[in-house]
Amino acid sequence: MNIEGTKKLAGVIELLLESASRINEAKPQRYWYPLSMATYGVEEILEAIDSMCSFRTTMWEKTLLFERKFAAAQGCADAVMVNSGSSADLLLCFLMTDPNNPRLGPGDEVLAPVVTWPTQIWSVLMAGLQVRLVDIDPTTLNMDVADLESKIGPSTRAIFVTHLMGNPCAMDQIMALARKHNLVVLEDCCEALGAEFDGRKVGNFGIGGSFSFFFSHHLTTMEGGMICCPDTKTAEQLRILRAHGWLRNVDTTAYKLGADVDPRYAFVNWGFNLRPTELQAGFGLHQLNRMAGFEKRREIIANRVHAFVDQSKFLTRPHVHSKAQPYWFALPMVVREDAPFSRYDITSYLEKEGVETRPIVAGNLARHPAAQLFASFQRDKFPGANIIHERGFYIGLSPMQSNANIGRLLQCLETFQK
Ligand SMILES: Cc1ncc(COP(=O)(O)O)c(C=O)c1O
Incomplete structure (x- = not known):
């Protein structure tokens, strides 16, 4: 495609993206803090075309x-x-x-x-x-x-x-x-x-x-x-x-x-x-070129939410090895055993408020129906995995999430904790 054609097409894609986001905004959204948000734009779409x-x-x-x-x-x-x-x-x-x-x-x-x-x-x-x-x-x-x-x-x-x-x-x-x-x-x-x-x-x-x-x-x-x-x-x-x-x-x-x-x-x-x-x-x-920006943004959001979890008497977050540099995929949390609420209580509250939640991947995989199909799952007990299965959950960590919504999320967590 020549430069002129590419520019025109980019303009059309921008218009399409804008109108798609207006249509989406007009629709009732179940979550204002979803697990994930689109991170691609005009460049990726142009490349596909x-x-x-x-x-x-x-x-x-x-x-x-x-x-x-x-x-x-x-x-x-x-x-x-x-x-x-x-x-x-x-x-x-x-x-x-x-x-x-x-x-x-x-x-x-x-x-x-x-x-x-x-x-x-x-x-x-x-x-x-x-x-x-x-x-x-x-x-x-x-x-x-x-x-x-x-x-x-x-x-x-x-x-x-x-x-x-x-x-x-x-x-x-x-x-x-x-x-x-x-x-x-x-x-x-x-x-x-x-x-x-x-x-x-x-x-x-x-x-x-x-x-x-x-x-x-x-x-x-x-x-x-x-x-x-x-x-x-x-x-x-x-x-x-x-x-x-x-x-x-x-x-x-x-x-x-x-x-x-x-x-x-x-x-x-x-x-x-x-x-x-x-x-x-x-x-x-194109996504590779965006990685550094995503990383910075994810780190800022993770730091704000981690600061909240660290002062909470009822929630914990994963420990990081002294030699490790994590790159958080999402924001996992575990409800403490002595908390006056269950994982179900906090995730139901968050979901009702518009914050999407999930278990920490499959939790204890040995407790899923598919585990019955394979003898290897019946061999051992997994007390550590049970803790995550029963008390763990995570919320999203999209680099596209706005500062206003991070503030709203922290407010939401604070209100629940109180
Ligand atoms: C730890 C882990 N392994 C493998 C996969 C599979 O990747 P995909 O969904 O691209 O098949 C996932 C997906 O999220 C994952 O979290």
């Missing part, structure tokens, strides 16, 4: 460029984009059992937290591995390191951590355990893009880190995900698994093909189709 008008909608150069820029921002050797954070978790697990280079085999056990987004656990099981669920420390929301250590057994081969709500796990202790017992480390960073432990970005500690770009996350591509990789070989394996086991978009020199196999349709592995679209990657390129 550009892909459609150039008939390059499926994975192409923008995806590669976004992968490169993401890897540079993340400080890792390479990154592979997929269509969701769940797909990123799935590919990470299938990387472990890749028939071309298996690191883990059937029956090998992966230790993973019981409080997480369920697709992380489903991914382990779908890849044919065993999962042993680790309790969480309710004061951090992350894996309880003592419970983790106690569950390392003869079949344990990997630890799949989750940096829940953007709060980094104690990676020094976890990596020391992994070294001692020769375990592979995987990281689910779907809620923790940008968070650091000991000056190192989460996702860079083990064999790979998964990220989600769902609408409400730190960076959005509408739907989307990424895996950051410590080396280009791992990224290549993932690219093959991402798309059909097909030898495409990768360096082909290492593969010996018979003369009867057309190199354009050569399959060297099994695989899925978890490819993103160019529209999603185009969104990501």
Whole structure:
């Protein structure tokens, strides 16, 4: 598109966005403090239109460029984009059992937290591995390191951590355990893009880190995900698994093909189709440019709400490790055991007032109906996760939220507390 055309189109998109927000404002809104708000604008929409008008909608150069820029921002050797954070978790697990280079085999056990987004656990099981669920420390929301250590057994081969709500796990202790017992480390960073432990970005500690770009996350591509990789070989394996086991978009020199196999349709592995679209990657390129601004705004809002929680006699918020730099995904809180109200009381009040709330992801996953399907959930008790299940909740942390609404939120919390 030429510059003149782009300017005209940008004007039209601005008008459309303005009229959409007027229509939305006129509608009765259930929440003035929702879990998430749109963080994209004219640039992302123009980029998507550009892909459609150039008939390059499926994975192409923008995806590669976004992968490169993401890897540079993340400080890792390479990154592979997929269509969701769940797909990123799935590919990470299938990387472990890749028939071309298996690191883990059937029956090998992966230790993973019981409080997480369920697709992380489903991914382990779908890849044919065993999962042993680790309790969480309710004061951090992350894996309880003592419970983790106690569950390392003869079949344990990997630890799949989750940096829940953007709060980094104690990676020094976890990596020391992994070294001692020769375990592979995987990281689910779907809620923790940008968070650091000991000056190192989460996702860079083990064999790979998964990220989600769902609408409400730190960076959005509408739907989307990424895996950051410590080396280009791992990224290549993932690219093959991402798309059909097909030898495409990768360096082909290492593969010996018979003369009867057309190199354009050569399959060297099994695989899925978890490819993103160019529209999603185009969104990501602009969202990356906005990240620093989002980060500042999220920090300001988090500090104001945390100051309220810290003076409250009835609420707590997650502890942060002295070496960790969290990048909060949302604002999780836990109602103290001795509070004169329940989690239900405070969330019902907030919901009635127009503040959207949620449990801390699934709470104790072992208490969900799906847990009945898998023996691994029945094996242990999870007292830490029960605390979060019964007394934890979170509210949103959108960088688009106004100062006036933050004031109104604090007022609301104050009124409830009184
Ligand atoms: C910890 C965690 N892992 C994985 C996912 C899955 O990501 P997606 O929704 O993009 O599939 C999420 C989603 O929010 C998540 O919070």
